[in-house]
Amino acid sequence: xxxxxxxxxxxxxxxxxxxxxxxxxxxxxxxxxxxxxxxxxxxxxxxxxxxxxxxxxxxxxxxxxxxxxxxxxxxxxxxxxxxxxxxxxxxxxxxxxxxxxxxxxxxxxxxxxxxxxxxxxxxxxxxxxxxxxxxxxxxxxxxxxxxxxxxxxxxxxxxxxxxxxxxxxxxxxxxxxxxxxxxxxxxxxxxxxxxxxxxxxxxxxxxxxxxxxxxxxxxxxxxxxxxxxxxxxxxxxxxxxxxxxxxxxxxxxxxxxxxxxxxxxxxxxxxxxxxxxxxxxxxxxxxxxxxxxxxxxxxxxxxxxxxxxxxxxxxxxxxxxxxxxxxxxxxxxxxxxxxxxxxxxxxxxxxxxxxxxxxxxxxxxxxxxxxxxxxxxxxxxxxxxxxxxxxxxxxxxxxxxxxxxxxxxxxxxxxxxxxxxxxxxxxxxxxxxxxxxxxxxxxxxxxxxxxxxxxxxxxxxxxxxxxxxxxxxxxxxxxxxxxxxxxxxxxxxxxxxxxxxxxxxxxxxxxxxxxxxxxxxxxxxxxxxxxxxxxxxxxxxxxxxxxxxxxxxxxxx
Amino acid sequence: xxxxxxxxxxxxxxxxxxxxxxxxxxxxxxxxxxxxxxxxxxxxxxxxxxxxxxxxxxxxxxxxxxxxxxxxxxxxxxxxxxxxxxxxxxxxxxxxxxxxxxxxxxxxxxxxxxxxxxxxxxxxxxxxxxxxxxxxxxxxxxxxxxxxxxxxxxxxxxxxxxxxxxxxxxxxxxxxxxxxxxxxxxxxxxxxxxxxxxxxxxxxxxxxxxxxxxxxxxxxxxxxxxxxxxxxxxxxxxxxxxxxxxxxxxxxxxxxxxxxxxxxxxxxxxxxxxxxxxxxxxxxxxxxxxxxxxxxxxxxxxxxxxxxxxxxxxxxxxxxxxxxxxxxxxxxxxxxxxxxxxxxxxxxxxxxxxxxxxxxxxxxxx
Numbered sequence: 001x002x003x004x005x006x007x008x009x010x011x012x013x014x015x016x017x018x019x020x021x022x023x024x025x026x027x028x029x030x031x032x033x034x035x036x037x038x039x040x041x042x043x044x045x046x047x048x049x050x051x052x053x054x055x056x057x058x059x060x061x062x063x064x065x066x067x068x069x070x071x072x073x074x075x076x077x078x079x080x081x082x083x084x085x086x087x088x089x090x091x092x093x094x095x096x097x098x099x100x101x102x103x104x105x106x107x108x109x110x111x112x113x114x115x116x117x118x119x120x121x122x123x124x125x126x127x128x129x130x131x132x133x134x135x136x137x138x139x140x141x142x143x144x145x146x147x148x149x150x151x152x153x154x155x156x157x158x159x160x161x162x163x164x165x166x167x168x169x170x171x172x173x174x175x176x177x178x179x180x181x182x183x184x185x186x187x188x189x190x191x192x193x194x195x196x197x198x199x200x201x202x203x204x205x206x207x208x209x210x211x212x213x214x215x216x217x218x219x220x221x222x223x224x225x226x227x228x229x230x231x232x233x234x235x236x237x238x239x240x241x242x243x244x245x246x247x248x249x250x251x252x253x254x255x256x257x258x259x260x261x262x263x264x265x266x267x268x269x270x271x272x273x274x275x276x277x278x279x280x281x282x283x284x285x286x287x288x289x290x291x292x293x294x295x296x297x298x299x300x301x302x303x304x305x306x307x308x309x310x311x312x313x314x315x316x317x318x319x320x321x322x323x324x325x326x327x328x329x330x331x332x333x334x335x336x337x338x339x340x341x342x343x344x345x346x347x348x349x350x351x352x353x354x355x356x357x358x359x360x361x362x363x364x365x366x367x368x369x370x371x372x373x374x375x376x377x378x379x380x381x382x383x384x385x386x387x388x389x390x391x392x393x394x395x396x397x398x399x400x401x402x403x404x405x406x407x408x409x410x411x412x413x414x415x416x417x418x419x420x421x422x423x424x425x426x427x428x429x430x431x432x433x434x435x436x437x438x439x440x441x442x443x444x445x446x447x448x449x450x451x452x453x454x455x456x457x458x459x460x461x462x463x464x465x466x467x468x469x470x471x472x473x474x475x476x477x478x479x480x481x482x483x484x485x486x487x488x489x490x491x492x493x494x495x496x497x498x499x500x501x502x503x504x505x506x507x508x509x510x511x512x513x514x515x516x517x518x519x520x521x522x523x524x525x526x527x528x529x530x531x532x533x534x535x536x537x538x539x540x541x542x543x544x545x546x547x548x549x550x551x552x553x554x555x556x557x
Numbered sequence: 558x559x560x561x562x563x564x565x566x567x568x569x570x571x572x573x574x575x576x577x578x579x580x581x582x583x584x585x586x587x588x589x590x591x592x593x594x595x596x597x598x599x600x601x602x603x604x605x606x607x608x609x610x611x612x613x614x615x616x617x618x619x620x621x622x623x624x625x626x627x628x629x630x631x632x633x634x635x636x637x638x639x640x641x642x643x644x645x646x647x648x649x650x651x652x653x654x655x656x657x658x659x660x661x662x663x664x665x666x667x668x669x670x671x672x673x674x675x676x677x678x679x680x681x682x683x684x685x686x687x688x689x690x691x692x693x694x695x696x697x698x699x700x701x702x703x704x705x706x707x708x709x710x711x712x713x714x715x716x717x718x719x720x721x722x723x724x725x726x727x728x729x730x731x732x733x734x735x736x737x738x739x740x741x742x743x744x745x746x747x748x749x750x751x752x753x754x755x756x757x758x759x760x761x762x763x764x765x766x767x768x769x770x771x772x773x774x775x776x777x778x779x780x781x782x783x784x785x786x787x788x789x790x791x792x793x794x795x796x797x798x799x800x801x802x803x804x805x806x807x808x809x810x811x812x813x814x815x816x817x818x819x820x821x822x823x824x825x826x827x828x829x830x831x832x833x834x835x836x837x838x839x840x841x842x843x844x845x846x847x848x849x850x851x852x853x854x855x856x857x858x859x860x861x862x863x864x865x866x867x868x869x870x871x872x873x874x875x876x877x878x879x880x881x882x883x884x885x886x887x888x889x890x891x892x893x894x895x896x897x898x899x900x901x902x903x904x905x906x907x908x909x910x911x912x913x914x915x916x917x918x919x920x921x922x923x
Contacts, residue, residue: 070800070899150797156774157757157799247774253758254773287649293669318760318796319771320752320778323700327693334685334692338678345677346669348641355651355664366646373638377631384627384692386620386699389768390609393760393795459607459764461795464803471791472606548663556668 029113030528034120035099036424041124042091043495045083048131050491052080054484057448061481063469073465074148075167079130081151082171085267086178087127089405092413093274094123094185097213099424101189103519103526104207106198106535111191119184126178133170147171150463152264153234155245155256160238169238176231179224186220189213198518200537205557207517207540208291211298212277215305219266219273222309227263230256254319261312269308272372272404273301275412276343279365282412282419283347285515286362287354290541290553293346300339300346307336317385318392326385333383340376344369360434361513364415367442371407375400378453396456402449414441414494421498422512426524427505433497437490444486451479516541604789607764613790614740614782615747616699616767623695630688699768702781707746709737715752715759715772715794717901718801719863719876729824730851732863733876736810738817740783746814747783757799763792763809771796784811791877800899806877820870828854828866829923837918840911845903852922862902868922875900887916 016024025033056076059067068076098116102109110116130147137145147167149157158168193214197206234256236242243249245256284291291297310332317326347369356362378400382388391397414437421429455473467473511520518535519526520543539545539553605611612618649664713735714721722731737748752761754772761780762769770780784790794805812820841847842856849862857865868874871881878897879885888895890912893902907915 070803074797074800074802148800154758154797157797162757162799247754247776250775252775254776288651288663290666290668292667293674296669296674318769319773320776323696326696326700330692330696331689334689338681338685341681342674342678344638346674348638348645349667349669349673351645351649353664353667354649356646356649357651358646366642369642370639373635373642377635380631380688381624381627384623384688384695386692386695386768387624387627389699389770390617390620390624390764392769393762457609459609459762459792461760461762461793463797464793466803468806470606472608551666553666556666 029109029117031098031102031110031113031116032424032526032528032530034116035095035097037120038091038095038098038123041120041127042088042095045087045091045127046491047495049080049083049088050488052076052083054488056080057481057484059465060467060477062478063467063474065466068465070465071148074150074463075146077463078147078150078153078171082130082147082175083127084405085151085271086175087123087130089271089409090178090182091123093216093271093409094119094182096278096413096416096420097189097209097216097274098185100420100519101192101210101213102196103423103522103530104517105193105196105201105210106518106531106537107192107196108530108534110188111196112188115184116188119181119188122181122184123178126174126176126181129170129177130174133167133174137167137170138165152260153256154260155234155251155253156247158234158238158256159246159248161246161248169235172231172234172238176228176235179228179231182220182224183228186217186224189217190221193217198534198537204295205537205540208280208294208297209277209517212273212280212301215301216270216273219270219305219308223263223266223270226259230259230263233259254316257316257319258312261315262309264315265312266308268401268404269304271409273304275368275409276301278412278416278419279347279368281517282361282365282415283350285419285513286357286359286365287351288357289350289354290516290544291346292349292352294540296342297346300342303339304336307332307339311336314383314385314388317388330383330385334380337376337380337383344373344376359418360429360431360438361415361419363435363438364411364418367438368408368411368415371403371411371445375403375408378403391456393461394456395460395462396453398462399449399452399456402452407445407449411441414438417494417498419513420519421501422508423519423522423524423526425502425505426508427501428508428512429501429505430497433493433500437493437497439490440486440493441490444483444488444490447483447486448480449483451476451483511543514547516544518542604791605765607790607792609764611765613786614766614784615702616780616782617765619695619699620768623691626691627688630684634684704749704781705745705747707744708781709746709748710751711735711737711748712751712753713761713772715754715756715761715798715805716861717756717799718794718805718897720805720807721755721863724821727821727825729821730853730864731824731867731871733806733873734808734810734871736812736817736820737782737784738814739787739811740785742785745783747781749779749781752778752780758796759794759798759805760796761792761807762795763790763807765790766792766809769795782809784809787811787813787816793877801897804876804878804897804900806873808873808877823870824867826867828852829921831921834914834918834921837914837916840907840915841918844905844907846905846915849902865919865922868919870923883916883920886919887912890915890919 025037028034055068056073059065059073133146145167147170149163149168153171156162193210233242233244237244237246243251245251245253247253280291280297311329313321313325313329314333382391382397382400418429418434455476458472460467460473508524510523521535522530535542539557541553545552545554605613610621612621710726712723712725720733722735738746740746752770752772754774756774759772760769761772766782766784767780770778772778788811790809790811792807794802798805847857847859849859851858851860851864851866853866873879874881874885874889875897890905890907892904893900
């Protein structure tokens with residue numbers, strides 16, 4: 001079967017018309033193509049969200065600036081947040097998961113290839129629906145275009161009384177649709193990982209990336225469902241006369257907060273656990289050692305998965321919960337630092353005594369470790385609820401979660417790009433450009449997000465389109481904005497490097513990193529069927545066993 | 558696996574470039590955090606700049622002390638873990654692009670250690686326990702503080718995009734500029750605020766006095782302050798509430814007991830009828846102004862906008878967005894969007910003459 005397919009491809013595939021190629025990509029159910037589609041889609045929105053962030057920062061570079069109007073500013077931060085979380089970070093981690101999971105567990109595709117395609121296209125159309133608001137948001141009322149309710153869209157600002165037109169509806173429907181796509185992906189991840197592993201790969205011998213994505217799958221199903229329910233309720237409020245969140249008719253604004261954050265906090269872990277997964281694959285290979293404490297890493301991840309569902313109200317320390325409520329959510333929030341800390345220690349333990357090769361994927365992972373450490377510690381500060389009464393909703397919080405999402409998640413995603421780019425494209429990227437990307441982005445990141453903590457300590461709340469001079473905030477905002485340009489330059493180098501390497505890079509070969517997991521046993525890029533014969537594994541590092549027959553892993557596991 | 562003795566010395570001598578950069582970065586960060594905590598809020602007394610590390614009231618002070626403990630503990634954790642990270646990168650870095658000067662062998666393959674795992678599980682658990690207990694104490698002391706008999710009670714209502722303040726026991730209604738008495742530690746007269754909202758979510762945040770508490774429609778929240786020193790404390794709305802969230806500024810005037818009594822007496826006085834502004838008064842009372850604004854003792858009894866009875870006793874207009882001068886008042890009447898685009902006050906389309914007259918009238922509301 002497989003060889004027939006190759007033969008056919010070889011005959012027809014010499015030069016395909018562009019229309020045919022596009023058609024292939026649109027109708028594909030191949031996990032590798034869908035993974036790449038997810039990633040390209042997310043890269044496009046990364047640029048869009050980045051431009052929105054840049055405009056936001058230009059507006060705030062000096063006090064009382066008039067670069068954009070308040071209405072525009074409010075739309076920009078709403079779109080920036082929504083885009084980056086739902087249409088950049090989620091598709092990126094899902095894209096890598098979709099691409100890598102079947103390859104790493106030694107199978108030919110996901111369990112449900114058509115559901116896989118459906119999930120991608122739902123996510124894609126969700127994003128388009130959100131951005132269609134720029135055109136369709138005016139509705140009959142002529143009331144603004146893109147949504148301006150903030151990415152967590154607190155009620156009752158989203159109710160008809162305060163949000164005319166259709167902008168909020170596009171926001172809500174966009175997330176509803178893409179949320180259904182996410183749930184589909186999660187079902188697919190779980191089923192694939194549980195049912196499709198190659199012979200010999202027991203749960204205890206799965207690569208950590210598969211384990212971590214299994215946990216993510218479970219979290220997505222549990223977390224995205226309440227968000228989807230809340231979007232339905234919001235639509236009922238807006239169009240069918242419901243009053244779930246309509247405070248003026250007896251509804252509850254706080255109810256929305258609960259619905260949103262029981263999604264919103266696990267969401268942070270839905271994004272960061274795949275980042276952990278990338279780090280857990282890259283750090284061992286570039287330290288030339290197996291991951292330190294594999295069972296503990298798995299256990300810590302599962303713990304994080306469970307605990308992350310018990311911390312949501314730490315986003316609500318200022319809404320006037322009772323002292324008991326605040327105390328409870330303080331302890332759950334602090335407890336989650338323990339398994340997270342264990343993971344950081346295990347990564348350092350992996351590097352300890354190794355031979356660390358500082359190539360771009362590893363540099364980004366070291367950056368991640370450093371920044372995620374700080375993000376975790378500022379997270380503990382925010383978890384101490386009285387401290388949060390000061391820090392919450394200030395620029396300190398903005399700096400904190402960008403430290404997690406950019407300094408933690410985006411850094412490992414960049415690392416993952418460089419690590420798996422040779423596999424996906426068959427060509428090596430340019431290491432010099434990659435190092436330029438790393439250093440530019442690192443400097444930009446720290447200029448922006450280190451100094452962003454300080455105006456928060458000095459009383460600057462988030463989501464203000466301008467600020468009064470003379471409050472000691474000017475210099476910090478100036479530095480923060482300057483950092484943005486370094487980050488933008490780094491991102492340009494990154495995109496340029498990928499595009500250049502795609503066509504001009506050196507051939508990568510099957511296994512450029514001398515790595516140990518199954519994806520590196522396939523050609524680069526892997527054929528449609530992944531493996532000509534399904535492999536059989538005996539340990540967590542099957543390629544190590546092949547390369548070191550005198551000292552195989554299965555003797556020790 | 559072979560030992561790497563002599564080679565490692567070599568590695569250490571050449572490597573620290575990266576390590577030094579990282580270390581410098583860390584020092585920079587710590588330095589700036591310290592600078593922020595110590596050096597700012599420089600202007601003493603009259604109008605201290607907002608700064609959570611310059612507490613002037615018990616709730617802010619309790620949080621400040623907790624925050625110092627948290628900062629010290631997290632700072633120590635940072636130093637330890639950061640040093641480990643830098644050390645392992647610096648010491649175990651392989652030289653050269655693809656292992657030139659390297660023996661080409663894999664390092665010893667270590668799979669883990671239960672003792673080490675146990676240690677770095679138990680120690681964090683203990684640290685968390687300490688932090689949690691310290692935090693729980695502060696939560697309780699701030700949130701569950703009893704209300705002493707001398708307390709002033711104020712109802713604060715958040716509106717898009719201004720603050721309404723009611724003193725039920727004193728019979729005073731005002732807007733945007735909150736006056737409270739200074740609290741003597743011996744005979745404390747703290748201020749207890751009941752927080753309500755007329756429309757969307759808002760949040761009351763004056764960093765030097767207390768942490769923030771949200772004002773949420775259809776819900777009653779509480780907070781309290783007991784300022785130690787007189788002066789003006791500024792802050793602003795900290796929960797996104799709509800277009801002009803940015804210019805929903807907070808001004809808390811902490812008065813001496815005498816000043817406060819004087820202020821209350823003045824606010825309770827009926828409106829001054831000044832014959833020189835009859836023209837303006839007529840226009841004010843015959844246009845839509847009265848639908849939203851109240852001037853006590855007149856036909857103007859609107860509840861939607863700020864009470865204007867003693868408008869001229871305030872330093873600012875438009876929730877702190879502009880100083881209360883004749884020019885600003887007139888500009889505000891002519892086109893509120895020129896000061897605060899997106900505010901809910903409509904431009905009243907008055908002629909220049911009428912604008913002058915209404916401004917004259919407003920200036921009599923002392």
